Amino acid sequence: MSEARLHVEDTGGSGPAIVFSHGLLWSTAMYRFQIEAFRKNFRCVAYDHRGQGKSEVTEDGYDMETLTEDAAKLIGKLGIAPVHFVGLSMGGFVGMRLAARRPESIKSLALIETASDPEPRLNVPKYKLLLLASRIFGVPALAPAVMKVMFARPFLTDPARKELRQSMVQALIDNDWVGTARAIDGVLFRKPVAPEELAKIRCPTIVISGALDGAVVPARSERTARQIPGASFLTIPRAGHTSSIEEPEAVNAALSEFWSHIA
Numbered sequence: 001m002s003e004a005r006l007h008v009e010d011t012g013g014s015g016p017a018i019v020f021s022h023g024l025l026w027s028t029a030m031y032r033f034q035i036e037a038f039r040k041n042f043r044c045v046a047y048d049h050r051g052q053g054k055s056e057v058t059e060d061g062y063d064m065e066t067l068t069e070d071a072a073k074l075i076g077k078l079g080i081a082p083v084h085f086v087g088l089s090m091g092g093f094v095g096m097r098l099a100a101r102r103p104e105s106i107k108s109l110a111l112i113e114t115a116s117d118p119e120p121r122l123n124v125p126k127y128k129l130l131l132l133a134s135r136i137f138g139v140p141a142l143a144p145a146v147m148k149v150m151f152a153r154p155f156l157t158d159p160a161r162k163e164l165r166q167s168m169v170q171a172l173i174d175n176d177w178v179g180t181a182r183a184i185d186g187v188l189f190r191k192p193v194a195p196e197e198l199a200k201i202r203c204p205t206i207v208i209s210g211a212l213d214g215a216v217v218p219a220r221s222e223r224t225a226r227q228i229p230g231a232s233f234l235t236i237p238r239a240g241h242t243s244s245i246e247e248p249e250a251v252n253a254a255l256s257e258f259w260s261h262i263a
Helices: 029-036 064-078 090-101 123-138 141-150 159-174 177-188 218-225 249-260
Strands: 006-010 017-021 043-047 084-089 106-114 204-212 230-234
Touching: 006 064, 006 218, 017 029, 017 064, 017 090, 029 043, 029 084, 029 249, 043 064, 064 090, 084 090, 090 106, 090 177, 106 218, 106 249, 123 141, 123 177, 141 159, 204 218, 204 249, 218 230
Parallel strands: 017 043, 017 084, 084 106, 106 204, 204 230
Antiparallel strands: 006 043
């Protein structure tokens, strides 16, 4: 298993630690509104997965098992365990494994727009074709199609958030697409988290789903929640696959309420 130099943003402070783990194609920036909201009372740590954002592009290590070890090593190196772990989509794939396999590292688990099952078969050729097209025509030409996967119509059509949308498009364009291609394969061909492993998750858990999410439909997220002992499930109206950006106030309120009941 190869090592990787990960880009980490750490607000510091003496409060309880939150670790934010982002979704495929993005970076720490997808949690900008959560970090701003919680940094006064928590130590907020956000990191980029290997091959994405500002982290090192490695030759291998894009499977979920290695990415889980990356997260465990980061938490250990910073000495911040146990943490409140927030994982969106790909970050949730990591969070579930971490909570089941390294329970001493996790104080609570928030899973956003994610599911424990494997990637639906029909998605694999679709996303591989999109990746091929990006190589032929360039990422800017494919950005509108990717944005429709990642965000729901209310966000995409809101005039007040034009600049925010443009920043997300630019983030897509700025990706290292060698690393991104490897990360996409890691997501597409990941193994599921088995029910018996989900049953090992004992920390307080909330599963949050954008009501309009077409990438990981709410039914998949809710099914995951039912397999985690004591987990709660919540939908965010008007949000798609990236509710941390689309409806940050609702996500922040849900997280705040969730954490308020954890000693």
